[in-house]
Amino acid sequence: QKEVEQNSGPLSVPEGAIASLNCTYSDRVSQSFFWYRQYSGKSPELIMSIYSNGDKEDGRFTAQLNKASQYVSLLIRDSQPSDSATYLCPEGSGNTGKLIFGQGTTLQVKP
């Protein structure tokens, strides 16, 4: 059974610091990985998709994928209190659009 593992946190960082969020996967076959941000009481919002090994940058966000080691990470530079949320990192499941979700990591950015 495919699983996504995330440290549920909370991960607490001071404002302006780099927040590092990590996920590990059980399935080497997965080709697609995503990062979603979910504010309390709201729905998940897609931040980034990553399909190839290496880094992908978008503004303050950098996603890093290592398929051989089965992990993906998200770095948030210059963290802001508005980044405080739960971050989800589902993996795509084989040849379908199914996403496998973990519990998510709660990030707290303290002013």
Next chain:
Amino acid sequence: ETGVTQTPRHLVMGMTNKKSLKCEQHLGHNAMYWYKQSAKKPLELMFVYNFKEQTENNSVPSRFSPECPNSSHLFLHLHTLQPEDSALYLCASSQEWDFSYNEQFFGPGTRLTVL
């Protein structure tokens, strides 16, 4: 309207009531999804429709009945629910189901409380 919309945003119903949740996507997508999110649990996929055809039903109790009249609209009909069905129900859409790189976009959700 843009993106994925859901109505109602909040719903309180008794165990004997019948209600429906509505989802509409304005993204030109062909796949639509229902998810359930309970406190402290990962998102649970309930149903998937691809080009109006149901492709996934993850052992969801029959008191939840989905309907997809076209690629833009998705309904979840509810009847004789239980208190443990109280949760955030999320609708999502993506370009199509048979594609592992497709990104899913979520609606705002319906917060359901069953009394």
